[in-house]
Every structure is written in structure tokens, then in C-alpha cells.
Amino acid sequence: MEDYELLVYLQKKRDELARTLIESKKRGIAFADAERDYKREKAKFIAQKRMENMPVTLIRDLAQGDVYISELRHARDVAKVLYQNAAEAINVYKLECRLVEAQIKREWHA
Template sequence: MQDLMQELQQLRSELNTALALLKERGIKLAETERAYKLAKARKIEEERDKKTAVSLIRELVVGDVSVSQLRMERDKARVMYRSVDEAINIKKLELRIVESQIGREWHA
């Protein structure tokens, strides 16, 4: 029973750490999303000023080196955010399993 209680405390600590990390990664995701959208808007404006055909602007913007680099950074930040989010879900499941084990031992 003592081992289960220690495991429960450890899982709670890990969950709190993951929650803090989720916040950090969420902020990073928001920052990279903002940078990408601003660069994309600037590039669209540049192409409009050049009188580029509207049907070509999207392709030119997506293919721009700096815009595509920022998009990749945004996508990587999104993956890092989602990985922590999924780790939190796993920790919650592990907590429920340990709590269930404690409940069974308590009533046995």
C-alpha cells in the first residue's frame, strides 16, 4: 500500500511538471503561429503590390523560403505541444489505475 501511495505522489508530481511544460509549449506555439501568419501576410501584401495574379499568390507565399521556414517552426511547436498534451492524458490514466489499485487494497 505504501508503494502505491508513493507511486501516486510521483505521478501527481509528474503531472504537475507536464502541465507547466504544456503552458510553456503553448506559449511557444502561439508565438510561432503569430510569426508565421505575420510573415505570410507580409508576403501576400508584397505580391499584391507587384500586381501578381491572385491565383498565383498562394503558391508563391507557400513556396517562399522564409515563410516556409516559419511554417515548419510552427508545425514543430504544434507537435511538441501535442506530445505534452498526450503525455498528460497518459499520466491521468496512470493516476486512475493507481487510485483504483489503492481502492481495491483499501477495501480488501
């Protein structure tokens, strides 16, 4: 690649990195919201079962098997994966930028 093409490519990667940072923030907030919702509803479920004198040893298993609680847990897990994916994409874009910057530096010093 020529210097100009490398600079254009580098700028494209920096733009992608900036967009991914914004997306990562959104996904991080969504993950935190999903985590909060899951824990809040699980706590309500546990409190309700304790008030019903359900044996404590059974409550956790029942909470995990409850359709609503398990859906919230699934939503939380999906949000976590999406957040982790965005974080990994950030690392990939940063690496690509470093590689292109190194290539530009080599070509300018050659």
C-alpha cells in the same frame, strides 16, 4: 505492490503531471507565438506580391514555396506537435493516477 509503494508511485505520477502541465503551458505559448509569426509574415509576403501586381492565383503557391515562409510554417508545425505531445502526456499521467488510485482503493477494501 504494497500500499506504501503505491502511494509513493502515485505521488511520483502526480509530480510528473504537474511538471507536464507547466511544460504544456510553455509549449502552448510557443505554438501560439509560432502561429502568429507565420501568419504575420505570410500576410506581409502576400501584401508585397499584390503591390507588385502579382496575379492573385499565384501568390498563395509562391508564399508556400518561399524559404522564409516555409521555415516559419515548419516551426509552427513543430511547435504544434510538441504542444499536442504535452497534452497527450497529461492524459497518460492522469490515467496512470486513476489506475493507481483504483488499485489503492481495492487493496484498502480487501
